[in-house]
Amino acid sequence: xxxxxxxxxxxxxxxxxxxxxxxxxxxxxxxxxxxxxxxxxxxxxxxxxxxxxxxxxxxxxxxxxxxxxxxxxxxxxxxxxxxxxxxxxxxxxxxxxxxxxxxxxxxxxxxxxxxxxxxxxxxxxxxxxxxxxxxxxxxxxxxxxxxxxxxxxxxxxxxxxxxxxxxxxxxxxxxxxxxxxxxxxxxxxxxxxxxxxxxxxxxxxxxxxxxxxx
Numbered sequence: 001x002x003x004x005x006x007x008x009x010x011x012x013x014x015x016x017x018x019x020x021x022x023x024x025x026x027x028x029x030x031x032x033x034x035x036x037x038x039x040x041x042x043x044x045x046x047x048x049x050x051x052x053x054x055x056x057x058x059x060x061x062x063x064x065x066x067x068x069x070x071x072x073x074x075x076x077x078x079x080x081x082x083x084x085x086x087x088x089x090x091x092x093x094x095x096x097x098x099x100x101x102x103x104x105x106x107x108x109x110x111x112x113x114x115x116x117x118x119x120x121x122x123x124x125x126x127x128x129x130x131x132x133x134x135x136x137x138x139x140x141x142x143x144x145x146x147x148x149x150x151x152x153x154x155x156x157x158x159x160x161x162x163x164x165x166x167x168x169x170x171x172x173x174x175x176x177x178x179x180x181x182x183x184x185x186x187x188x189x190x191x192x193x194x195x196x197x198x199x200x201x202x203x204x205x206x207x208x209x210x211x212x213x214x
Contacts, residue, residue, distance in 0.1 A: 001062030007133040017066035024077035032119035038155040079117035166200035
């Protein structure tokens with residue numbers, strides 16, 4: 001399974017999620033909860049402890065790589081995110097019996113999800129740089145074939161942020177899950193493929209100020 005790593009950028013550091021940051025996460029999630037209309041975010045310490053423990057259990061099984069998001073500008077933990085639904089495509093195709101889903105050293109495909117930020121960190125570029133760091137890990141270290149990103153179809157802000165990354169809309173799965181507002185939600189599925197990443201990386205790096213325009 002993937003090793004625990006810390007991902008450092010210019011203004012963001014993604015640290016492996018742990019119980020040590022529970023109180024910081026509680027403070028971040030308590031700033032303005034009206035911004036979480038379409039996102040499930042733990043409310044209070046008990047929920048946050050359960051949330052972190054569940055993520056760590058999945059990490060131990062090789063199914064997810066969860067991170068706390070530290071905003072270096074303030075040196076505060078301002079949210080969480082994760083590489084999740086990690087799949088390991090081992091063996092020749094078609095897979096021999098018993099090999100599909102076996103955990104390997106690095107994933108073949110993954111999702112980015114469970115992302116939420118404190119109200120004060122929203123719209124600051126923290127989300128974009130966090131995604132850049134995770135995409136870089138997935139495509140450049142793990143060499144995944146695909147990253148999937150999803151959003152409630154009603155969440156225009158989230159969809160715009162995903163599209164700004166350069167992800168392509170694959171389609172909408174109707175009645176896909178229970179929404180954060182306890183309705184049945186339709187989910188927009190987006191993806192970035194391995195061969196698309198170099199061009200996307202260049203554009204994102206430019207927007208983040210990591211390289212200068214030609």
